[in-house]
Amino acid sequence: xxKSNQRPLNDETGATGVPAEQLAALKAIVGDKxxxxxxxxxxxxxxxxxxxxxRYGAGKAAFVVRPATSSEVSQVLACCVAQGITVIxxxxxxxxxxxxxxxxxxxxxVLSLDRLSGTMELDEDNxxxxxxxxxxxxxxxxxxxxxxxxxxxxxxxxxxxxxxIATNTGGARFLRYGDVRxxxxxIKVVLADDQGTELDFMSGLRKDNTGVDWKQIFIGTSxxxxxxxxxxxxxxxxxxxxxxxLLVPRDEAAVLPLLRALEERCGSQLTAFEGMSAEAxxxxxxxxxxxxxxxxxxxxxxxxILAEVSRSWDKRETEESLDDLLEAVLAEIWEFEGEPxxxxxxxxxxxxxxxxxxxxxxxxxxxKLVPFDVSFRRGVLMDFRAAMAVELPxxxxxxxxxxxxxxxxxxxxxxxxxxxxxxxxxxxxxxxxLRNWVVTRVTDFKGSFSAEHAIxxxxxxxxxxxxxxxxxxxxxxxxxxxxxxxxxxxxxG
Amino acid sequence: xxKSNQRPLNDETGATGVPAEQLAALKAIVGDKxxxxxxxxxxxxxxxxxxxxxRYGAGKAAFVVRPATSSEVSQVLACCVAQGITVIxxxxxxxxxxxxxxxxxxxxxVLSLDRLSGTMELDEDNxxxxxxxxxxxxxxxxxxxxxxxxxxxxxxxxxxxxxxIATNTGGARFLRYGDVRxxxxxIKVVLADDQGTELDFMSGLRKDNTGVDWKQIFIGTSxxxxxxxxxxxxxxxxxxxxxxxLLVPRDEAAVLPLLRALEERCGSQLTAFEGMSAEAxxxxxxxxxxxxxxxxxxxxxxxxILAEVSRSWDKRETEESLDDLLEAVLAEIWEFEGEPxxxxxxxxxxxxxxxxxxxxxxxxxxxKLVPFDVSFRRGVLMDFRAAMAVELPxxxxxxxxxxxxxxxxxxxxxxxxxxxxxxxxxxxxxxxxLRNWVVTRVTDFKGSFSAEHAIxxxxxxxxxxxxxxxxxxxxxxxxxxxxxxxxxxxxxG
Numbered sequence: 008x009x010k011s012n013q014r015p016l017n018d019e020t021g022a023t024g025v026p027a028e029q030l031a032a033l034k035a036i037v038g039d040k041x042x043x044x045x046x047x048x049x050x051x052x053x054x055x056x057x058x059x060x061x062r063y064g065a066g067k068a069a070f071v072v073r074p075a076t077s078s079e080v081s082q083v084l085a086c087c088v089a090q091g092i093t094v095i096x097x098x099x100x101x102x103x104x105x106x107x108x109x110x111x112x113x114x115x116x117v118l119s120l121d122r123l124s125g126t127m128e129l130d131e132d133n134x135x136x137x138x139x140x141x142x143x144x145x146x147x148x149x150x151x152x153x154x155x156x157x158x159x160x161x162x163x164x165x166x167x168x169x170x171x172i173a174t175n176t177g178g179a180r181f182l183r184y185g186d187v188r189x190x191x192x193x194i195k196v197v198l199a200d201d202q203g204t205e206l207d208f209m210s211g212l213r214k215d216n217t218g219v220d221w222k223q224i225f226i227g228t229s230x231x232x233x234x235x236x237x238x239x240x241x242x243x244x245x246x247x248x249x250x251x252x253l254l255v256p257r258d259e260a261a262v263l264p265l266l267r268a269l270e271e272r273c274g275s276q277l278t279a280f281e282g283m284s285a286e287a288x289x290x291x292x293x294x295x296x297x298x299x300x301x302x303x304x305x306x307x308x309x310x311x312i313l314a315e316v317s318r319s320w321d322k323r324e325t326e327e328s329l330d331d332l333l334e335a336v337l338a339e340i341w342e343f344e345g346e347p348x349x350x351x352x353x354x355x356x357x358x359x360x361x362x363x364x365x366x367x368x369x370x371x372x373x374x375k376l377v378p379f380d381v382s383f384r385r386g387v388l389m390d391f392r393a394a395m396a397v398e399l400p401x402x403x404x405x406x407x408x409x410x411x412x413x414x415x416x417x418x419x420x421x422x423x424x425x426x427x428x429x430x431x432x433x434x435x436x437x438x439x440x441l442r443n444w445v446v447t448r449v450t451d452f453k454g455s456f457s458a459e460h461a462i463x464x465x466x467x468x469x470x471x472x473x474x475x476x477x478x479x480x481x482x483x484x485x486x487x488x489x490x491x492x493x494x495x496x497x498x499x500g
Numbered sequence: 501x502x503k504s505n506q507r508p509l510n511d512e513t514g515a516t517g518v519p520a521e522q523l524a525a526l527k528a529i530v531g532d533k534x535x536x537x538x539x540x541x542x543x544x545x546x547x548x549x550x551x552x553x554x555r556y557g558a559g560k561a562a563f564v565v566r567p568a569t570s571s572e573v574s575q576v577l578a579c580c581v582a583q584g585i586t587v588i589x590x591x592x593x594x595x596x597x598x599x600x601x602x603x604x605x606x607x608x609x610v611l612s613l614d615r616l617s618g619t620m621e622l623d624e625d626n627x628x629x630x631x632x633x634x635x636x637x638x639x640x641x642x643x644x645x646x647x648x649x650x651x652x653x654x655x656x657x658x659x660x661x662x663x664x665i666a667t668n669t670g671g672a673r674f675l676r677y678g679d680v681r682x683x684x685x686x687i688k689v690v691l692a693d694d695q696g697t698e699l700d701f702m703s704g705l706r707k708d709n710t711g712v713d714w715k716q717i718f719i720g721t722s723x724x725x726x727x728x729x730x731x732x733x734x735x736x737x738x739x740x741x742x743x744x745x746l747l748v749p750r751d752e753a754a755v756l757p758l759l760r761a762l763e764e765r766c767g768s769q770l771t772a773f774e775g776m777s778a779e780a781x782x783x784x785x786x787x788x789x790x791x792x793x794x795x796x797x798x799x800x801x802x803x804x805i806l807a808e809v810s811r812s813w814d815k816r817e818t819e820e821s822l823d824d825l826l827e828a829v830l831a832e833i834w835e836f837e838g839e840p841x842x843x844x845x846x847x848x849x850x851x852x853x854x855x856x857x858x859x860x861x862x863x864x865x866x867x868k869l870v871p872f873d874v875s876f877r878r879g880v881l882m883d884f885r886a887a888m889a890v891e892l893p894x895x896x897x898x899x900x901x902x903x904x905x906x907x908x909x910x911x912x913x914x915x916x917x918x919x920x921x922x923x924x925x926x927x928x929x930x931x932x933x934l935r936n937w938v939v940t941r942v943t944d945f946k947g948s949f950s951a952e953h954a955i956x957x958x959x960x961x962x963x964x965x966x967x968x969x970x971x972x973x974x975x976x977x978x979x980x981x982x983x984x985x986x987x988x989x990x991x992x993g
Contacts, residue, residue, distance in 0.1 A: 131879075133879055204970060214670050216668050218721065220717075244767060319764075413707070418707045457708070459707050481714065482712055485712065485981065
């Protein structure tokens with residue numbers, strides 16, 4: 008199911024599954040610093056960080072090639088295509104679905120973008136930045152922050168830009184700023200074809216309708232159609248004012264009315280509307296004892312919302328502060344909207360985000376984690392949660408639901424945790440059965456089984472099961488058309 | 501250059517270039533009301549509105565087929581593919597580049613979306629609407645306005661939704677709300693293949709990364725890859741407060757600093773920043789005498805900006821009004837930004853938009869109009885204008901530049917007007933030479949020759965000249981993959 012070349016390991020290839028003369032050809036392109044090989048004895052393995060996925064174990068790379076320019080990427084791909092070598096593009100390797108690491112055969116090469124990090128060029132008039140695909144999000148945002156701007160994709164991880172585009176990451180402020188797709192004005196991309204064709208869509212225009220918008224097919228497709236080497240990104244002015252509140256809805260049916268009431272009263276000032284289950288918050292407090300519990304008596308509500316409003320301009324003297332605005336708006340909602348609010352706490356935004364950002368780390372310690380990155384129409388998300396609370400215990404008792412999510416955009420991190428000493432974990436079929444059951448129910452609710460992590464080895468089987476044959480056939484045709492070589496860890500066709 | 505089938509007109513086909521049994525097959529699908537044929541004598545031609553393009557003359561249709569459902573579209577396309585008939589999809593036929601009308605051969609059929617207008621379904625929780633491709637923008641917005649929402653693409657024309665998606669229209673409030681692409685959450689599309697395959701991407705999810713985002717290839721590609729029959733669109737809350745000002749920049753170099761200063765101080769409240777040349781305004785005042793001239797003594801400045809701020813929520817008592825905000829912000833800019841402003845007038849937004857919206861109509865009466873819909877990086881747009889003001893008179897004397905544009909997104913309606921009695925107009929090569937020269941200079945400035953009107957017969961030659969061969973070959977491959985039948989008025993491959 009996973010695409011990989013079929014080259015057998017043999018004696019001639021030594022520690023790596025690729026013949027020496029081919030490695031020499033790669034080294035001729037990228038130089039000594041640009042090619043990492045497995046050590047003969049296995050000691051001091053420089054390749055390990057490139058072979059290990061954050062969430063789904065490790066593979067074994069035949070080599071890691073680290074081109075320093077888009078032109079080197081082109082030569083590397085042409086060389087690998089000629090030799091029939093499978094290449095796995097890897098950016099920050101912070102993805103959560105195993106789309107950027109090699110399989111276990113030792114025959115796949117990793118093409119790391121980590122040296123494509125030279126360029127960062129702000130065009131203030133165009134409100135855009137030109138950036139190498141290997142630049143880290145944090146470095147880009149430090150560069151931009153000094154100049155009053157930000158690339159407004161708010162994530163827990165610190166990926167590199169190329170991978171963010173290849174996975175079309177979303178994040179916690181999607182509600183206001185959209186996803187990476189919406190903020191990508193241009194890319195340069197190299198195809199895995201005979202020539203290693205470079206395609207330049209770097210005009211950085213905001214309005215341009217001269218045929219197919221080709222960059223779109225490389226966004227969110229996990230690098231199987233080409234390797235992104237450079238990008239032009241929309242940037243936004245840094246927030247200058249913000250206020251946040253923790254909202255306790257009357258019950259879970261009150262969550263969407265609350266969102267609508269806040270959208271109605273705050274408009275584009277509403278920058279986040281994040282949902283947190285009691286279970287997820289409990290995991291965070293258990294794991295990070297220093298985290299302040301903002302609820303009276305420390306008693307966690309069944310569900311809480313982190314709502315944030317912000318403005319990108321300095322507060323004017325005559326302007327109501329955002330704290331006052333939020334307080335007044337919540338009072339109005341309390342009074343006029345049939346009391347969807349049971350409680351609300353306005354506080355320091357950083358403190359509230361500390362809780363929100365501790366959830367990911369917290370749930371990792373809740374036991375064996377079985378995570379899902381799913382999405383629904385916004386009005387369906389809470390229905391799915393409610394159904395799961397009833398159904399899951401019947402089908403899979405003693406599995407904790409520790410979910411949180413981006414209610415404002417319909418995204419849900421539906422995390423399940425199983426006690427580490429649960430005897431069912433010794434049964435290899437248990438977790439796959441659980442995963443299949445949940446994803447079936449997600450699709451019953453017309454949801455997506457990959458909201459913002461794209462397709463990788465870990466959800467390839469769901470892609471295979473839930474994608475119509477016609478779409479797979481179109482995807483295979485698009486692959487032949489763009490990058491007929493062996494590129495990427497997944498198979499969309 | 502324009503794709504068309506090669507069927508010769510012959511006696512057997514009567515008034516239309518398509519044999520009677522094929523017309524009968526189409527009638528069997530869509531019924532009497534669904535098929536319009538040319539009248540034998542040519543009198544009372546029902547087809548005329550379907551044959552005539554707003555800007556570029558008329559063609560001759562073999563028939564106009566008007567399916568009422570997506571399934572009928574599928575049957576019609578399968579039938580036409582089987583018979584080798586070229587089909588031109590037509591939505592509101594308000595496009596400006598000749599992408600939705602047949603050529604002069606009388607052998608092409610028009611597939612009108614005008615009966616696909618049944619559906620309008622608002623999902624308030626998801627802030628989205630499901631809509632038939634044949635619904636007019638004005639009807640959609642009336643429906644939405646009653647419920648407090650709008651589809652925020654602000655155009656002078658009144659297209660149908662399918663065509664808006666196929667051309668990826670932009671409009672005057674792109675700066676705040678983006679283009680149609682950004683606001684399209686889903687489409688249903690029918691391919692011109694043997695089966696008339698229907699592809700359903702109608703989940704309406706805001707976050708979904710499960711492979712290729714296929715809808716993207718049908719957006720902005722003038723219907724050559726498939727016929728859009730239905731869509732899920734993002735909707736925004738209606739503006740509840742707005743204020744507008746006419747700004748006179750110190751000189752043209754001050755326009756971008758003004759935009760940046762307003763973005764810095766108004767953030768997402770800035771919903772339009774439109775530029776108007778004195779020539780374009782003069783055309784509007786000449787043509788619409790009732791239009792109030794807001795400038796002191798009626799003296800037109802060389803360039804003016806319409807800046808609009810708006811909010812989607814009701815003004816709160818403690819909130820500064822937008823008029824006050826705009827006044828204070830402009831005073832600040834005056835004081836702190838090196839005086840980019842020569843003058844500014846705050847007034848009723850409707851009055852200011854009346855002027856802005858009268859420009860299109862006004863320039864039509866300035867003489868023989870040679871219009872260009874171009875775009876640049878925002879910082880380059882005014883440089884292009886400045887260069888043209890110097891160069892155009894040298895190469896093409898006595899051609900008036902009557903431009904206006906969406907400075908906030910880099911779009912420029914670069915309109916040229918030539919006196920109707922200019923003897924050069926009798927030379928058929930004159931206007932093509934002028935158009936080629938302008939587009940060459942646009943590309944020298946790294947601009948786009950089609951910002952928001954997409955590709956049609958009238959700019960096909962620019963596509964052919966300025967699109968790299970590799971991109972054309974990819975476009976041809978995509979055509980074979982999706983709609984191998986004869987679909988659409990243009991050729992991207």
